[in-house]
Structures are given as structure tokens and as C-alpha cells.
Amino acid sequence: MYREAVVANGQMFANFDKYLSMRDLYFPYVGQYNHLGGNKNHLILYVDGELSYLDRGWEKKFSYKKDALITDIKAVNYDLGIELNINDMIHKYMPVYIRKIKIKNMRETKRDVKIFFYHDFRLNETAIGNTALYHPDLKGVVHYRESTYLFISICPEISEYTINKKENSSIFEVEKGKLSFNPIARGDIDSAVSYNVSLDGKGEEEFYYHIVAGHSFDDLEEKLIKLRADTTEHFVEETEIYWKAWLNERKEIKRSISDDIKDLYDRSLLIIKAHMDKNGAIIASADSSIFHRFNKDHYAYSWPRDNSFIVMALDRAGYGHATKRFFEFSVKTLTKKGYFLQKYLPDGSFGSSWHPWIDVKGNPQLPIQEDETALVIWALFSHYQETKDVEFIDRIYNQLVRPAAYFMMNYRDKKTGLPKPSYDPWEERRGVGTYTCSTVYAGLISASKLAHLTGNLDEAKKFKEVSEEVREGILKHLYDEKEGRFIRMLYRDSSGKLKKDKVVDASLLAVFFTGLLPADDYRVVNTVNAIKEKLWINEGIQGLARFENDDYHRLNDKYPGNPWIITTMWLADWYIAMDKIDEALELLNWVTERQSQAGLLAEQYNPETGDPISVTPLTWSHAGFCYTVQNLNKKLYEMGL
Template identity: 40%
Template sequence: MRDIPVGNGSLLVTFDDKYQIRDVYFPHVGQENHTEGFPFRFGVWADGEFSWIFSDDWTRKLCYVSETLVTDVKLTNESLGIEVVCNDTVASHENIFLRRVRVSNLRDTRRETRVFLHHDFRIYENKFGDTAFYDPESLALVHYKKHRYFLINTAPHFDVFSTGRKAFRDQEGTWRDAEDGELKGGAITEGSVDSTIGIYLNLEPQETKEFFYWICAGFSHDEIVRLNNHVHEQTPEKFLNYTENYWRVWVNKNEQDFVNLSPEVINLFKRSLLIIRTQIDNDGAILAANDSDVTERATDHYSYLWTRDGAFVVNALDLAGYPFLTRNFFNLCAKIIHDDGYFLQKYNSDGTVASGWHAAWDVWAKKRLVPIQEDETALVIWALWEHYDRFREIEFVRQFYRSLIVKAAEFMCAFRDENLKLPLPSWNLWENQRGIHTFTCATVVGGLRAAANFARLFAEHERAEKYETVADEIVAAMREYLYSQELGRFLRGLQFYGDANFEIDATIDASLFGVFYFGAFSAGDELVKNTMQAVEEKLLIKTEIGGVARFEADDYMQITKDAGGNAWFICTLWLADFYIAQAQTEEDLQKAVEILEWTTMRALPSGVLAEQVNPLTGEAISVSPLTWS
């Protein structure tokens, strides 16, 4: 789990729940992780006693300064008689991580205190061939490999430092050397290396002293030295204050009518905007999550662009009035779309194709498969029309008409079952089934109608009619094949065995909200209301924690079978979308408001939203923050 991320779109720093730096991504959000998830340790020595802040004798409060991407962290160790308050940020326009550290003596005696900060870089995501050295010109520590450089410094200047070997034979690292309150030096080390610095603070009774600490990231030694000089010239305090002010202005740039929403909901809205910004690369990729802990239970992570997730996020940002962020996403999509008109499963931040498990060959039927989740293609076109419809940027969308919109729409028209008139089987949004899924069909309807709108915009009326006709045929086929008269609701989908044989999948799935959300059916249609009633009845968590599960019998990270699953923030909020869509009066909105209040209760104290919620304890489960949440 990760908390209180700070970033600027090219440098992202994340923390675990113990306030240890765990991920340092540069030069793209989500790519490359120069720590591989290994912690940067933070320790305090006072009068001969030493403690790392991850130990149980510390209490921790991890939050943000209101309306900013500056952290507000309080660490207290009663047995040590020390309190530490930290403010972390990444400069809004420079690749500099900056921290203010205030250390307080809680006792009525004079104290000799030392703070130790450790760095476990694994540059380019491996520990081999790194170098750490003390640079006497910049009076700083430097870690580097090839074209990645990191400079570490403090003000006032650190008192001691050490570079050394780590994770090699019996050498654990320089952090172990710090535990006696001393560092033995070591001006340069190559290979598998780490470094530690020490700052000495003599504290009078009840006195507080502060220092600033920063890490500059760059592509060359000259660049990080320039950034280091810039911090000294501007002073780190001014840097911190400027960044705090920048984000406060950024998050309040639009006047929002919050009507009667509570301060807690309003604060979470603003916090979500800020956290989403940390997960968006400056070149347009919107990362699903940047939490390397997931690699402990899998051999991969979530630091990828799924265009489906991205489409949901850009639509939310457009609604909130942040189109300057979403344009880069569409620019990137136009570059990475396949020549045949679809998007693959996921992509790296730089637009290259990421790891995947969607096969392109059916080993049993001996035939080619298109390795996609078709909703990822449809939703990009849907989101692009929503963007245009709000901002009317015809010159912006014009560049995408042939290369993205028509290309994707023609694929969606062709990728259909000739008999059923439904989209051909592809992977579902949860990536656990291949078939014809109601959610996917609904997104294709939304995508084709969006493409038809664009075709009319550019005076291609025959093309518009073609796309509308195909969308209407899919809606009719959904009514015929994907709605069960017997059950009185939509099915999750159809599972195929062979080319023509299929069975219905009647599982109740939260993603069925898509039948109204993308315009295939109206929220007031009885088919939709019956379906959403079934979602409400079957997927609400059966504990006092509340929330909505993904689907019936979901065993992914299951805590207990008795609860009916784990609550997912996105699934719970989809139910709120339904309440809003069918509301006729302000009173009708109350159920949606209650879900928003539930969300504020289940967020971390910082406002971070994880993927899931433990149905017994309410604790965050799985990756955090999940950008989609």
C-alpha cells in the first residue's frame, strides 16, 4: 500500500504506511522505478538510543497540507522523547523532491539528537553497476548510472555521510552502520550501493529545530548540480512555499457549485484531483496505480496505462474543468492505436506496449485471436466526444478524425458477430473472462455514437449514418441476447464454446451500470432499473463496513465468503452514478450523497483511495492509490 504520493508528472515519489520512501519514478510516472520498492530508511538517534521510524514505538499521522501536494506528517516516539514533523513535496516545475524536517525535544533536558536519512537507489530498476559518491564541488552525495543522476543535499549541510555496498554477501548497507549513531565514511562505492547521511541537532529542553533535505533528479551531472544550485539560490523554504501555493491555486482554479455537499466530500473532491495529477505522466499516460508492493504477490505491477481507466479519468477531469491535462492523453492515444484500429491491453508511460496476457492464438481452435478488451478502444472515442462536447475545440479534435476516430470506429463496425450482431468476444474489463460482455457492448454503442457525432461534425453524413446503424443494431441485439426475460435483468454476458455455441453468464456484476452510463439505454428504462436493483440487492457488502462488490462470488483478494466480497470504490460509486442519473428531485439525490459520504469515511486519513476495502475492518486492500478510484 502507498500513501501521500507527491509528484509533478515526471518525478513521482511514494511512501508506505510507515512513511518510508518506497518508489522513485523518473523520468516518467510509473517508469522507471529507481528503488524497485526497497525502502529509504529514516532513523533518529537521541542520547545513545536509536530507532527507525518504521518500528512500533513510533506513532504516525500521514496527511497533506490542505488543498496542496505538500505532505503533513507527524511522527512521535514517546520512549525516545522525540517528535518529528515533515513536509514533503516535489517541485511543481523542477525535478526536485524537497522535505522540511522539524525535530522537537519532548523532554525537559538538553538532548544530543541525530537524524539519519538513507538511500537505496536501484537505478534503471536494478542494483548492478550503480555508483554513489561524495561530490566536493556541490557538497552533496550523488548516485548515478548511465543517464540517470540523483543528488542528495541538506540545509544546513549534513554532518556525516557514508557510501557502501548493500545486499552483497554479508554487507547489508550503510543504514546498518547508522544504528550506533555514527557513520564510518566512504567517499565512493560502485556496484550494489546505498548511502546514508546524518544531521546533528543539539536540542534544548522542549526546543524544536529544522532542516531541509532534497533530492534532485536529472539526466546528467551538470543538470543535477544546476538544480542543486537553484535550491540554494532560491532557498528551500521558498521552494516549498512556492509549490504549496501553486497547488492551492491549481486545485481552486475553477468555481465549483458544491450545493449542500459536506466539507468532507468537498475536501475529498479536491484531494482526488491532486492525487490524480500525481499519477499522470506529462506525456499523457494515466497510470492505473504506482504501488510496487503488488509485485510481492505477483510478478508485475499496475504502473501501466489501460486506456479504459484513462478514458474514465479524463472524462472526470474534463467534468472538473481540467482539459489541459486530458489533451495529452488523447495525443498519446492517437500515437499508440494499432494500425487495425484498436488498443492493446496496456502500455508503458512512454507509449511502448507493456506486458500482457491476452493471447493472439487459440491453441485449441488453431485460430488467430485479437488480443484486446474492446471497451478500451470504444471508451477512448466516447471520452473524446465528451471532451469536444464540453469545450468545442474543433481544431484539437480535427487532427484525430482520420487517425484515431475513424480508424477505431471502422474496427468496431467490423469486429462483430455476423449472426448475433454483437461485438465479437474479447476480454472483459476485469480481465478474467473472454466472451461477449454487456459492459463491453454498451461501451461500443457509446463509442460508435460518439464517432457518428464526429462524422456529422466533419460533414461525413453517410459515415455517421453507418455508425449509428451499427450502434442501433447492437442495442437491439443486447435487448435480444443480453437481457433475460426470465431473470428480469441484463446478463453479464455470453461465454462461447467453439465458434457458435455459447452459454449465458447470469452473474450479477457492478459493471452492468454501463448499460445506461454510455447511452445504450436510459437510466429510467425498466430494463436498467431492474438490473441496478439486482446489483444493489446482491452486491452490497453484508457487513457494517458497506460498499459494493465487483460481482457475485468474487474471490480476488477475498477476506471472507460471508461478506459477499470486498467493497470496491469504483463499483460503489457506479451505483451513485445510477442514483444521480435517474434523480428527478433533490431528495432523489440523497442515496448518491450517502455513497459520497461513505467514500470519505473509507478513504485513508490523507484522502487516498485504494482499490478495495476490507469488509470486516474497513482497511485499505490492494494497490493504493488506485487512480480510477
């Protein structure tokens, strides 16, 4: 089940499903560790003796408060005569999750209502050795394991609570409408708390539910002293003010661009910000619903590729101060040999991988996607173009640019001048790809310009010369005259014979968006025409697939694959460069039609129904949309429109 809303603050992150249940809770990093892992933290009502889960009989509308990463959710049950208005948020800098609830009685008669909050935590991603207890001094329930502590309370106060082993689950007590005040349990456990209220006819009441994260009882107590001294109302107020101020820093988008596009642009910036850890990692998605469909893994990793596209969009939006941390994270994660590995956890450790370190014959090979190394350097030069912060560039040049550039310069075939084999952007096949080679060209050109900025003139000349060799190699070996377009890659078969992979792939648009060739070059135009012919989905919701016969979550053989946001936006970028504004607007509007109620974008979509597939939200999807809006904005200024 995909996610309907997210809230975060750089060290704490929460996801919610369509039943208002919290499904993912990360702390102390955004993306690490998930203390729910998809388990439901239910919200359950007991109205005049009648139990009501929010998955039955409730009409729900998801949105966010304007210009803030604070949910604005309405849930109505006409049979019960109850309305809920909910605001979820995480404090602007403290790991304090707050759910503000206003409950309304829609009937003329008095009602007795119990609102239960059920917790199914797996602290540090395990059910082993968890403990939960009622803490009389703190006046709430504490779940803890090792140095992870979660404190649960209600303001003004908890009415009832219980803590149990899962074999005697707390949900059984919830379903009976009364909690037993059991004070402690350990192992595989759960808990529940309630707030009990009597509502007069047409009456309403407002209260707050909290989860405070910390590393010890003392740590929790210090946070609670501040929360209670400042008041929850103040925490809510200052968090909303912060988000509005943060979003107000963005650069202006032209008024001639529609409100629908601008609204999703603003929402996308906030969603991107939510996925940024305070230490610099940017996770692809915190949606753990992919776990059981993705070989018991997930997307809560920091991919240098995704992150590069993301920070370029943020830099161009005016958030250069925020993206610095990503480049500092890159310094930390770059190997001493000058390349990035596949993906990283938010603490900087190497993430899970499926790329082998030997080939089919047992020979050593680098398990890398070289575009990830190249794109970080390209993104860094883009960062400089937007910020003009040469001091920052000078500070990290020796640690990041120089080793990465020398790696790209040396990891090449001497005969062709092209990079040696690595994995493609979709992480599925290994070879010498047009996309990857184009990004290496962009990375080396950027390294040359950064070297010149920092006074390393010999290196600037050297990197530029090599970039031209790569460019010449691409045009000579990866453009197929017979096909009249670029091919996906060169690879060697099991016998060692060099082969051409002629599958049409949307990533071939890199020959344009990396600056290798202008948009109107005949070789680019021919390639784009092939992409549109083979990958555009003409039926259903339309959109652009990744490549021919893409099997990842593929609906059926009728379609080349599912439509993706990022590929569709790459095509829109080309339309903009070609001054085809109407075609680009059509694709941007296609994206706005794909957003969820609250403005979230998935990785890909069912081509027939338009339902989200894979994870929601995907940070790169939001960044791709923002980048295209920025391209359109720039083009409209140039055209005087």
C-alpha cells in the same frame, strides 16, 4: 504495505509508507522507472545515544497541506521526547524532491540528535552496475546508473555520510550512530547521510533534505545552481502557490454538498493529477506493494479504460487543458488497425499482458478489451462537450476517431450485429459482454457526433447506423427474458456451443451509464435490483462487490467479493439519475469513510475490517468518486437544491 502519501510533478513521483519511508521513486516518467521498487528509504533517529526507527514508539498523523500536493505529517515519540513535523513535496516542474523537517525537543534539557537518511536505490530497477559516490563540488551523494542520476543533500549541509556494498550495509553504521565517510562503492550498494543537531530545552530546528534527479553530472549541477540560487525556501513556496492555483481552476461544487465530500473531492483531483505523466499517460497506481502478490507485476501502467473514466472526471471538473495530453498519448498508442492493446507503459510502449493471441484450439484471436477502444472515443466526445475545442477534435480526428470507429464498426458478428468476443472490464474472461457492447454503442455514437463536428457527414451517418445495430443486438441477445435482466456475456464453450453467462456483475450498470437505456427503463431497474441483491455486502463495512464469487483478494466465501469504490459509485450514479439523492449521499459518505488519514482511496477493501486491499491509491477510485460528486452536483442544480 499500502501507501500513506504521494507527491509528484509529471516526471517524478514518490510514495511513502506509514513509517515515513519512501517506498517508490519514479523518474523520468510517472510510473517508469521505479528506482526503489518497494525498498525502504528509511528515516532513523539517534537521540542521546538511543536508536529509534519510526516503526516503533512513534504516533503519526498523515495529512496534506490544504489545497496542495504537499504532505503535512506529524510524528511524536513521547518516550524520546521528540516531535517531527514533515512536509514532502516535489517541485512544480523540476525533478527535485524536498523533505522539510522541523524537529522539536519536548523536554527542558539539552538534547543531541542525529537524523539519518538511509537509501536503498535500485536505479533503472536493477541492482547491477549501480555506483554511489560523495561529490565534493556538489557537496552531496550521487547514485547513478546509465543516464539516471540521483543527488542527495541536506540544507544547510550533510553532517556525515557513508556508501557501502549491501553485504556491509550502511544501515550497520546507522545503528552504531556514526557514519564512516566511505566515499564510493559499486554494484549492489546502499548509502546514508545524516544531519546532526543540538537542541536546547524546548528548542526546535528546521532543515531540508533533497533528492535531485538528472541524466548526468552536468545536468545535476545545472539544477543545483538554480536550486541554490533561488533557495530551497523559494522552491517550497512557489510549489505550494502552484498547487493552490491549480486546484482553484476547478468548477464550483454546490455549498449544499457536505464539506467532507468536497474535501475528498479536492484531494482526489490532486491525487489524480499526481498520477498523470507529462507526456499523457495516466497510471493506475504507483503502489509497488502489489508486486509480490500480482505475479511479480504491478499497476504502474496506463490502461485506456481507466484513463477514459479518469479524463471524463477531470474534464467535467474543468481541466480540459490537462486531459489533451492523454488523447495525444492515445494517438501514439493506437494500433494501425484501430484498437488499443491491454495497457501501456508511460513511454508509450506496450505493457505486460496475460491475454493470449490464440484461442484454445490454436486459432488467432485479438487479445483486446474492446471497451478500451470504445471508451477513449466516448471520453473524447465528453472532452469536446466540456471544452468546445473543435480545433483539437479536428486535429486528431483522422488519427484517432476514424480508425477506432471503423474498427468498432467492422469487428462485429454479421448475424447479431454485436461486437466480436473480447475480454471483460476485469480482464478475466472472454466473450460478448453486455458491458463491452454497451461501451461500443457509446463509442460509435460519440464517433458519429465527432464526425459530424469535423464535416465528415457520410461517416457520421454510417457510425450512427451501426451504433443502432449494436443497440438492437444488445437488447435482443443480451437481455434474458427468463431472468428478467441483462446477462453478463455470451461465450462459446470448448465444444463451440454458444452459452449464456448469467453471473451478476456490477459492470452491467453500463447499460445505464453509457446512455444505452434510461435509468428508469424496466430492464435497467431489473438489472440493478439483481446487482443489489447479489453483490451488496450487507455485513461489515458494506459496499458493492464486482461480481458473484469474485476471487481477486477475496476474504472468504461468506462474501460475493470485496467492496470496490468504482462499483459502489456506479450504483450511486444510478441512484442520482433516479432522483434518489439520499441513497446516493449514503454511498458517497461510505467512500469518505474509507479514505486514509491523508485522503487516499484504495482499489478495494476488507469487508470486515475496512482495511485497504490491493493498491492504495487507485487513480480510478478517486476519479469514480469525483464523477459521482459531479453527477450529484448537476442533479442538485436541476432540482434547485
